Amino acid sequence: MAVGADKTENLATAAEAVRSAAAAGADMVVLPECFNSPYGTGFFPDYAEILAPGAPGGTYDALAAMAADSRVTLFAGSVPESAAVHPDADDDAVAGTDAGDARLLYNTALVFGADGSELARHRKVHLFDIDVPGKIRFIESETLSPGDTVTVVETPQCKVGLAICYDVRFPEMAAIAADAGAELLVYPGAFNLVTGPLHWELLLRSRAVDNQLFVAGVSPARDESADYVAWGHSTLVDPWGKVLGALEAAPGTIVLDIDLAAVDDVRASIPIRTQRRPEVYAAGRAAIA
Numbered sequence: 001m002a003v004g005a006d007k008t009e010n011l012a013t014a015a016e017a018v019r020s021a022a023a024a025g026a027d028m029v030v031l032p033e034c035f036n037s038p039y040g041t042g043f044f045p046d047y048a049e050i051l052a053p054g055a056p057g058g059t060y061d062a063l064a065a066m067a068a069d070s071r072v073t074l075f076a077g078s079v080p081e082s083a084a085v086h087p088d089a090d091d092d093a094v095a096g097t098d099a100g101d102a103r104l105l106y107n108t109a110l111v112f113g114a115d116g117s118e119l120a121r122h123r124k125v126h127l128f129d130i131d132v133p134g135k136i137r138f139i140e141s142e143t144l145s146p147g148d149t150v151t152v153v154e155t156p157q158c159k160v161g162l163a164i165c166y167d168v169r170f171p172e173m174a175a176i177a178a179d180a181g182a183e184l185l186v187y188p189g190a191f192n193l194v195t196g197p198l199h200w201e202l203l204l205r206s207r208a209v210d211n212q213l214f215v216a217g218v219s220p221a222r223d224e225s226a227d228y229v230a231w232g233h234s235t236l237v238d239p240w241g242k243v244l245g246a247l248e249a250a251p252g253t254i255v256l257d258i259d260l261a262a263v264d265d266v267r268a269s270i271p272i273r274t275q276r277r278p279e280v281y282a283a284g285r286a287a288i289a
């Protein structure tokens with residue numbers, strides 16, 4: 001989807017995308033990374049919201065309503081979250097009496113069930129701090145804090161490992177989700193014109209082949225006038241590593257069937273999951289330590 005500076009408009013665009021995907025038969029829908037705010041460390045403090053029912057800003061309630069209205073499992077991309085440092089302070093914050101509370105900002109992905117209830121949330125674990133000389137410098141940690149949990153969510157469709165964008169570069173997280181029973185990994189992500197062309201599809205396909213499961217990467221559409229120009233190319237990969245479908249840079253929706261039998265088929269054909277040699281790896285690590 002196109003993402004602009006107007007939060008209300010972004011939420012309306014997302015709602016329409018969820019409605020149209022559901023009308024086309026989707027029962028699980030994924031939105032992009034940072035879809036209610038432009039992507040940039042200078043924007044996060046202004047756009048961040050408490051992510052709780054009734055919280056000011058209304059993003060949480062709007063997302064819960066999108067899931068419930070369309071009766072879908074909604075992977076609600078990610079949005080900037082403002083959270084009290086002390087969890088006990090959160091209720092006060094929703095009531096608007098939190099002015100003095102210390103707060104942290106996160107890049108947070110929410111998941112809602114078809115009844116509008118929250119199933120899970122993932123706070124981006126690996127912040128996007130890179131400096132490619134002359135090409136791109138982005139220091140997400142200037143304003144955000146990292147989450148500290150691996151997220152696996154049980155949905156009516158299957159177990160899903162959920163992480164955000166730069167998290168895809170860390171294969172350990174994906175492997176933990178697969179070991180926990182995930183058959184699909186979902187990455188809302190916004191790669192860019194430097195890393196996107198070579199790395200976006202490669203990383204999504206790598207995680208699929210490593211773990212023999214489905215992988216979805218969902219990006220904002222490209223906006224050449226934005227401070228951060230997203231690569232786009234939302235993609236779904238199967239457990240064989242094949243791209244089942246992908247968009248290009250423009251806004252759009254792809255609706256695809258996921259046949260979960262493919263997970264077991266690939267795992268039976270190429271049984272790497274039972275052929276691991278952890279004792280060799282442990283000895284190798286010990287030897288170089």
Ligand SMILES: O=C(O)CCC(=O)C(=O)O
Nearest residue numbers: 128165166190191192195
């Ligand atoms: O890893 C990359 O190249 C891009 C990551 C990114 O854009 C993000 O984490 O938001």
